[in-house]
Amino acid sequence: MSDLSQYPNFLDLLKAGSQGDRSTFLEELENTLQAAEGNNDRALAALIEETLRTEEGGKVEDKTDxxxxxxxxxxxxxxxxxxxxxxxxxxxxxxxxxxxxxxxxxxxxxxxxxxxxxxxxxxxxxxxxxxxxxxxxxxxxxxxxxxxxxxxxxxxxxxxxxxxxxxxxxxxxxxxxxxxxxxxxxxxxxxxxxxxxxxxxxxxxxxxxxxxxxxxxxxxxxxxxxxxxxxxxxxxxxxxxxxxxxxxxxxxxxxxLPNPETVEYEQYLHMAFERYGHKPERDLEILAYRLEAENFAEAEVFVEDCIRRWIRADEKISIDEAIDLAIDGWAKTREKLPT
Ligand SMILES: Nc1ncnc2c1ncn2[C@@H]1O[C@H](COP(=O)(O)OP(=O)(O)O)[C@@H](O)[C@H]1O
Ligand SMILES: [Mg+2]
Known part of the structure; x- marks a missing residue:
C-alpha cells in the first residue's frame, strides 16, 4: 500500500474529482503519476496510467495482429x-x-x-x-x-x-x-x-x-x-x-541538441567548406574559436559568407583569403539580440 505522505497533491486530486473539475483532475492525476514513478510505486503508476487512458478519451485497444x-x-x-x-x-x-x-x-x-x-x-x-x-x-x-x-x-x-x-x-x-x-x-x-x-x-x-x-x-x-x-x-x-x-x-x-562547443564548430567548418569543394589551409579550431558563434545556424551563415566572397571575387582569391575578408566583416554584421 502506498504511503500517502509521499503524494502531497493527493488531496488536490480528490478535491478536483469531487468538484467535477476535469482538467485539474487530469493534471493532478499526471502529477500523481510522476510522483508514483519517482517513488518507484509501479502498482499505483500502472493504475493511474490505465485511468488516464480511459479518461483521455478512451484509447481504442489495439487488436491489430x-x-x-x-x-x-x-x-x-x-x-x-x-x-x-x-x-x-x-x-x-x-x-x-x-x-x-x-x-x-x-x-x-x-x-x-x-x-x-x-x-x-x-x-x-x-x-x-x-x-x-x-x-x-x-x-x-x-x-x-x-x-x-x-x-x-x-x-x-x-x-x-x-x-x-x-x-x-x-x-x-x-x-x-x-x-x-x-x-x-x-x-x-x-x-x-x-x-x-x-x-x-x-x-x-x-x-x-x-x-x-x-x-x-x-x-x-x-x-x-x-x-x-x-x-x-x-x-x-x-x-x-x-x-x-x-x-x-x-x-x-x-x-x-545543445549549443555546440568549439570542437563541434571545428567539425562543422571542416564539413561545410568541404561541401562547397574547399579545404582551407588554416587551423579550423582557431577559426571556430574566433567566430564566437551562438549556434550552428550562425556558423552556417559565416561559411556561406566566405563562399559568397570567393564567388564575388570571380574565384581569383583563395578560400583562405575569402575567410580573412569574412572575418573582418563578421564582428560588424553580427548584431546580437538584446538579452
Ligand atoms: N547540428 C548541426 N549540424 C550541422 N548543421 C546544422 C546543425 N544545426 C543547425 N545546422 C544548420 O543550421 C541551420 C538551422 O538549423 P535548424 O535545423 O533550422 O535549427 P533548429 O530547428 O534547431 O532551430 C540549418 O540549415 C542547418 O544546416
Ligand atoms: Mg527549427
Whole structure:
C-alpha cells in the first residue's frame, strides 16, 4: 500500500474529482503519476496510467495482429490529392552525415531508426517499434535539420504540420482538422513532424489558454495514443517547459541538441567548406574559436559568407583569403539580440 505522505497533491486530486473539475483532475492525476514513478510505486503508476487512458478519451485497444502490423509498414501513399489541410508534404535532401550530433544523441537516434527499419524483429517479439521522438534545444542547432535527415534516411513521405493552416478561429475546427491529419497519416508509412510543438501541445494548466487549446491538446493526446507504429511522429521544441505534461509523456524518445562547443564548430567548418569543394589551409579550431558563434545556424551563415566572397571575387582569391575578408566583416554584421 502506498504511503500517502509521499503524494502531497493527493488531496488536490480528490478535491478536483469531487468538484467535477476535469482538467485539474487530469493534471493532478499526471502529477500523481510522476510522483508514483519517482517513488518507484509501479502498482499505483500502472493504475493511474490505465485511468488516464480511459479518461483521455478512451484509447481504442489495439487488436491489430502482428502480420497486419508488418503489412502496414510497407503501405505507401496512393495519391497525393488527399493531403488534408494543415499538412505539407516536404521533400528533403538533408543527409544524416551533415548534421553534427553529440555521440549520445547519435546513438539514441540510430537506435530509434533501427527499430523502425527492422520493425519485423521487434513486432515478432511482441514489441512495437518506438515511433515518437521529441527534439529539444535552443534555436539553430539542428532540430529541423535532423528531422529532415531522419525523413531522408527513412525514405518515406515527410509531412510538416503548418499551424497557420491548421489553427482556426472557429470553435472546434482546429481539433477537427487535427483529427483529419491523423486519420490521413495512419493510412500509410510516413513521418509526421510537429516543429515548434509548444505552439500546439501547450500546457493545459496555463491560465492564459482558453478552452479551445485544451480541446486541441485532448485531441492530440487521444491521437498520439492511437497512432500505429508505422507512423513516426517527430516533435521539436525550444520550450519544453511549455509543453503539456501528458503530451510530453507520449514521446518515449527525447533528445537534447545543445549549443555546440568549439570542437563541434571545428567539425562543422571542416564539413561545410568541404561541401562547397574547399579545404582551407588554416587551423579550423582557431577559426571556430574566433567566430564566437551562438549556434550552428550562425556558423552556417559565416561559411556561406566566405563562399559568397570567393564567388564575388570571380574565384581569383583563395578560400583562405575569402575567410580573412569574412572575418573582418563578421564582428560588424553580427548584431546580437538584446538579452
Ligand atoms: N547540428 C548541426 N549540424 C550541422 N548543421 C546544422 C546543425 N544545426 C543547425 N545546422 C544548420 O543550421 C541551420 C538551422 O538549423 P535548424 O535545423 O533550422 O535549427 P533548429 O530547428 O534547431 O532551430 C540549418 O540549415 C542547418 O544546416
Ligand atoms: Mg527549427
Amino acid at each position: 502482428s502480420s497486419n502490423k508488418l503489412d502496414a509498414f510497407n503501405k505507401t501513399l496512393k495519391s497525393v490529392k488527399d493531403i488534408p489541410i494543415g499538412l505539407v508534404m516536404t521533400k528533403t535532401n538533408v543527409h544524416m552525415d551533415h548534421v553534427i550530433l553529440p555521440e549520445e544523441v547519435k546513438e539514441i537516434i540510430n537506435a530509434f531508426i533501427e527499430e523502425q527499419e527492422h520493425n519485423e524483429k521487434y513486432i515478432s517479439k511482441g514489441l512495437d517499434p518506438r515511433n515518437k521522438c521529441m527534439l529539444i534545444g535552443p534555436p539553430g542547432n539542428g532540430k529541423t535539420a535532423l528531422s529532415k535527415a531522419i525523413a531522408n534516411r527513412m525514405g518515406c513521405p515527410f509531412y510538416f504540420v503548418r499551424y497557420d493552416q491548421l489553427i482556426s478561429q472557429k470553435a472546434g475546427e482546429t481539433s477537427k482538422r487535427l483529427f483529419a491529419i491523423f486519420d490521413f497519416v495512419k493510412t500509410h508509412r510516413c513521418i509526421l513532424f510537429f516543429d515548434e510543438m509548444d505552439a500546439i501541445g501547450k500546457d493545459r494548466g496555463d491560465e492564459n489558454e482558453g478552452g479551445e487549446m485544451k480541446r486541441v491538446v485532448s485531441t492530440l493526446l487521444v491521437q498520439l495514443d492511437d497512432i500505429p507504429p508505422h507512423v513516426i511522429i517527430l516533435g521539436a521544441t525550444n520550450h519544453p517547459g511549455m509543453i503539456d505534461k501528458a503530451v510530453w509523456r507520449r514521446f518515449a524518445v527525447r533528445v537534447n
